[in-house]
Amino acid sequence: MRDELERRQPTRLLPGRLPDASGDAEPRLSALAGIHHVGLRVADLDEAAERWSRQFGLTIGERHADRAYLRCGFEDYSLELIASDSPGFDHAGWELGPGRSFADLGVDGELIERPDGRAPSLLLADPDGFGVEIVEWTPRESEFPDVARLSGDLPGLHPRRLGHVNVLSEDVQRLSRFYVDDLGFRVTDYLGDEGIWLHLNADHHVHAMVQKSPTHFHHFALELADIGEMRVALDHLAKHGRWVVWGPGRHGVAASLFAYIRIPEDDLIVELYADMEQLRLDHKPRDWEDTPHSSNVWGTLPPRTYFRFDEEAIEIERGQLQALGRLPD
Template sequence: MDFNIIRVARIVMNVTDLNASRDFYVNALGFIETESDGQHIYLRGLEEHCHHCLVLKKADQPGVHSIGYKVWHQEDLEKIERLFKERNLFTQWEEAGKQRALGRVLKATDPSGMPLEFFSKMETVERCLQKYDLYKGARIQRIDHVNCMVPDVEKAVAFYTDELGFRCSEYTATEDDRTWAAWLHRKPSVHDIAFMNGEGPRLHHVGFWLSDPMSLIHSCDVLASMGYADCIERGPGRHGLSNAFFLYIRDPDGNRLELYNGDYLTCDPDFEPVKWDINDPRRQTFWGHKAPDSWFEEATEFIQQESGLPVGQSKAVLAQQKPDFVT
């Protein structure tokens, strides 16, 4: 691999009401609002020095415009472009300044149909890690990962590991040893992106890192006190897979977020992926309780970079849509 993708770094997604979204993301969850205009809100976590990790874009209906990855060098962008072109996949250049705070951007579409962006330069801003007077709500620290529903997980995993240099930390297998889901990383943690079997491609959730498990509990109290209790979909709990504490919530437009803390290092070259049986109840929640059906059925559609229309979806290759166990 002659290029270096560092990490997942930003998401651009639609919201229908900027003021309602600001109340949820800034006042309830504690994101830092770097800036805004009549069509966008640019958000970051308390420890982030990049201009933003999340762009909320005003639109008539929900949708995800792109998953953005930061690369090490400008030259890496040309190398990634060559790879995508060799695989007959869509690419398009966007010059510096076209999107707020970003340098030159390579837009691309992966084999599952998901819109991606690669960049090496983003404007920097003041880190707020030790501005404890600004800590409120969930006290969001940084973007951690994305999880996507795709119709063919094995195809997606092969492209990201063989072509883009991602490594697998953990995966879920069916009874006939097919890969039902996989967690892939570039940074030395459990994942930057996960793929799960389902109709897609669709964005299942964006995960944000919190400083400690009690921050998840505090988030529930804040959400409930502000009238957002119905936004809590699942948790808090501990995953078996990844070992992390989690809380899944839905924003006012139904976009799913995971508040996340407590996974582990994966940087050793001899680290072996952890295999989970899809029907092991400890896999999704170490304490054994099931996720709601909405967690396996509902997700946000992607938007084509070429046309602005929704990305077409396909049915999942594997028939099993969720774990089959009784608690």
């Protein structure tokens, strides 16, 4: 992560389920409103900005010597690209709610300057070393819905918004405690002892973590309107040599339509999703059985390579070696 911040340990380590799992303890309200952006380190800034724009329909906004900012629609920005010799995930950006401040969070971090007169942000790291950036609330330019707004630069096919991030962790209990205890996220669901989904607003989740080794960033998700738009997006990505790692399908947990796309250049996966579950005000965390139905109600589990980011896994997917029965020894 930027400036190689040391791993930050959570303030409380308690055994068993998180505080709100049974409903006996009410978690504090978070000062955070939701996800703001994802930051990626890239080897070639110009190539990466053009690639994300051309393939995923993101609009290039501000450009600087070492950074580029892209957005899905009318938001501030959804993707921050950072020139680096070590490509990969850098950080997830989270937005404070209106009228909230860094002091409301009560966590320590490094104040950093942001481009073009934006207020400074707070940078820290979670227990797994993943970057966390807290930014101040950015008021919308218009109170009207995006579909009613005019634009001179949005492409015909573009995501509605950035929805969430997902990571692989060797200790999901420790990692989730940091987000719940220190940042005020709330638990949505458990998948046995293998996964935890967290929310900040009505969306089923803005962060998810799966118990896997080694620890690695897995994916960020871009929302589409429906499965018809997903079909158009997948046809478009296929023309650019992209392949679907898993999907299309329908998650049990979160209820969303999904398709996962491998991005080897940036050492991650992108999920295209639609129709995510919206939580009721009286939502309580649920315990899902770890069954195929929980992962995909349409019935197909992910290939083993879905949780891998090594070169062999990528070549297995690229050549469809698993389906052809030609897996390496």
